[in-house]
Amino acid sequence: MVHSVQCGPDEVTGEERPADCPKEYPVKITIPSSATLMSGIQTVLNVVPPKTTLPILSNMLLETEDGHLTIGATDLDIFIMTKIPAQISGEGSITVPGRKFAEMVRELPDAPVDIEVDGVKVIIRCDRGVFRLVGISKDEYPALPDVTSEQTIEIPSSSLQRLIRKTVYAVSKDEIHPSLWGAFLRIGRGAVRMVATDGHRLAKTTLPCDVSDAATEGIIVPPKALNNLSRLIGESDSPSRITIGENHVLFELENARLFARLIEATYPDYERVIPSGNDKVVKVNREELESAVRRVSVLSNPTTRQIRYSFRPGFVELSSFSHDIGGEAREEVPAEYEGEAMDTTYDFRYLLDVVERIESEDVVFKLDTPVSAGIITPSREEAEGEDYQCLIMPFRTTEAES
Numbered sequence: 296m297v298h299s300v301q302c303g304p305d306e307v308t309g310e311e312r313p314a315d316c317p318k319e320y321p322v323k324i325t326i327p328s329s330a331t332l333m334s335g336i337q338t339v340l341n342v343v344p345p346k347t348t349l350p351i352l353s354n355m356l357l358e359t360e361d362g363h364l365t366i367g368a369t370d371l372d373i374f375i376m377t378k379i380p381a382q383i384s385g386e387g388s389i390t391v392p393g394r395k396f397a398e399m400v401r402e403l404p405d406a407p408v409d410i411e412v413d414g415v416k417v418i419i420r421c422d423r424g425v426f427r428l429v430g431i432s433k434d435e436y437p438a439l440p441d442v443t444s445e446q447t448i449e450i451p452s453s454s455l456q457r458l459i460r461k462t463v464y465a466v467s468k469d470e471i472h473p474s475l476w477g478a479f480l481r482i483g484r485g486a487v488r489m490v491a492t493d494g495h496r497l498a499k500t501t502l503p504c505d506v507s508d509a510a511t512e513g514i515i516v517p518p519k520a521l522n523n524l525s526r527l528i529g530e531s532d533s534p535s536r537i538t539i540g541e542n543h544v545l546f547e548l549e550n551a552r553l554f555a556r557l558i559e560a561t562y563p564d565y566e567r568v569i570p571s572g573n574d575k576v577v578k579v580n581r582e583e584l585e586s587a588v589r590r591v592s593v594l595s596n597p598t599t600r601q602i603r604y605s606f607r608p609g610f611v612e613l614s615s616f617s618h619d620i621g622g623e624a625r626e627e628v629p630a631e632y633e634g635e636a637m638d639t640t641y642d643f644r645y646l647l648d649v650v651e652r653i654e655s656e657d658v659v660f661k662l663d664t665p666v667s668a669g670i671i672t673p674s675r676e677e678a679e680g681e682d683y684q685c686l687i688m689p690f691r692t693t694e695a696e697s
Contacts, residue, residue: 442540467493518553
């Protein structure tokens with residue numbers, strides 16, 4: 296940080312300063328508009344913890360760099376950096392209270408914004424407004440993780456977005472099994488794969504990828520990092536660069552960089568639990584099934600969220616029971632099925648999580664027995680070369696039987 300002798304009245308304290316020193320702050324940053332500044336702030340703001348035992352984490356990093364203003368934030372598990380265009384006079388850095396800074400900038404008129412920095416003193420000027428903050432030196436802010444690797448992998452951002460959307464919902468919230476606290480990401484041999492499971496369901500998505508090297512052992516990425524990554528990607532289809540370090544992974548996007556601390560555990564052998572002999576195949580219209588599940592779920596047990604699925608030739612009947620109010624719901628949905636009758640029960644929320652992410656017109660169930668895992672897939676390939684499978688474990692008893 297560049298320091299200077301204080302001159303004239305101090306704009307923060309109001310105290311007089313020596314008259315024989317420079318009048319301008321050593322660092323001045325001009326951003327074209329408050330909207331541009333707010334866009335950069337919003338990119339990183341989600342990582343600023345609302346409450347923390349380390350006060351410095353409540354701050355946001357501002358740093359001048361190559362004609363840009365770099366804005367960063369971290370909660371120690373995730374570090375997000377972004378750049379916005381700016382006219383820079385002088386070089387330096389400072390951290391400012393993140394949420395208060397965002398709240399202030401959000402209310403500014405859409406006009407150019409000047410940020411002046413001297414030591415820990417920060418002045419923001421916009422239109423006819425002047426706002427003063429006292430920051431904290433960058434020296435007290437956590438350093439960026441060191442992510443070095445011999446290989447950086449590049450894949451389309453849209454592919455990364457699909458992987459996240461179709462799997463991260465199944466990550467476990469169980470505090471007993473740390474290996475399930477994140478999604479498993481494996482890249483190599485021409486494909487990129489993401490898997491998530493909580494022990495009751497499993498989602499696996501594989502997409503082709505222009506990587507011919509042998510597959511990596513895979514990494515476990517926390518869901519918070521992946522959800523933030525999905526937000527940063529948005530609708531972008533520009534390439535994303537992935538660098539895997541010893542303890543962190545770095546995702547480099549068109550407008551941001553995200554560093555994430557990896558979960559240090561061994562992911563379970565998920566392939567072993569995916570059945571290969573499910574020969575009862577049922578095809579159901581996705582929209583009709585989703586609508587019926589939502590209606591029938593209204594009278595399901597709020598604790599277990601059970602819905603019974605009675606598969607019959609030509610249709611599937613959905614039913615639920617509410618013992619609290621003595622209610623019952625039944626609805627038939629047309630289906631392509633010619634096998635023997637079979638009844639099974641699933642948590643309706645698990646089924647909706649899958650169906651909501653399927654884009655094909657129909658949903659395919661591959662079943663074996665009423666108490667064994669069912670596999671749910673789209674009826675057709677939804678993206679070139681994509682393989683999307685979901686596994687759901689049924690209840691072993693139903694509401695009617697208990």
